[in-house]
């Protein structure tokens with residue numbers, strides 16, 4: 001985990017300045033996510049990066065706990081939240097494994113642009129299921145490396161050796177859907193802005 005932390009600490013400042021690649025898709029995903037939210041909800045985000053999405057969602061729920069492995073990402077996120085006057089978001093450094101979180105304590109868990117960066121995707125999904133209240137929702141947006149053009153997939157290990165790319169897990173949409181259903185989720189909403197990405201809202205059984 002140390003190397004993921006180092007990689008993302010180093011990337012934090014550049015990441016915070018990089019524009020959203022597909023603004024229209026981003027807005028659609030925000031909108032769909034917010035249709036699920038209720039004002040009394042407690043939300044966990046893991047891999048929150050520099051906190052932009054947590055800050056946008058915060059006014060729609062009671063509280064968001066935004067977490068990330070990188071303390072540098074979180075420093076930027078905390079400053080952004082202060083600048084935006086957001087008071088119902090808190091930030092904590094750690095991973096789904098290392099954070100001490102109460103089982104069945106969240107109404108929603110957000111994992112945005114993160115599942116494909118984890119080494120053990122199955123256990124992360126199982127942990128999310130454990131943290132959600134019965135009937136709670138897991139909102140994810142994930143790169144499907146298995147669907148990428150072969151030359152990108154050839155480039156990834158080279159970039160990793162040069163320290164220019166993080167660890168990635170390779171899975172297809174079908175594999176992701178199977179992992180979610182094996183962990184006890186049913187798919188409530190699914191949208192693909194293109195073949196290489198999928199946005200899924202999965203519900204834990206009530």
Ligand SMILES: C[S@@+](CC[C@H](N)C(=O)[O-])C[C@H]1O[C@@H](n2cnc3c(N)ncnc32)[C@H](O)[C@@H]1O
Pocket residue numbers: 004008009046047048049050053067068069070073094095096111112113114117118
């Ligand atoms: C591609 S960024 C996505 C950030 C944000 N969710 C977004 O959509 O802009 C991936 C984030 O996941 C964090 N990360 C990577 N591995 C992690 C892990 N095992 N646990 C928690 N966060 C992790 C990185 O520090 C980084 O902030």
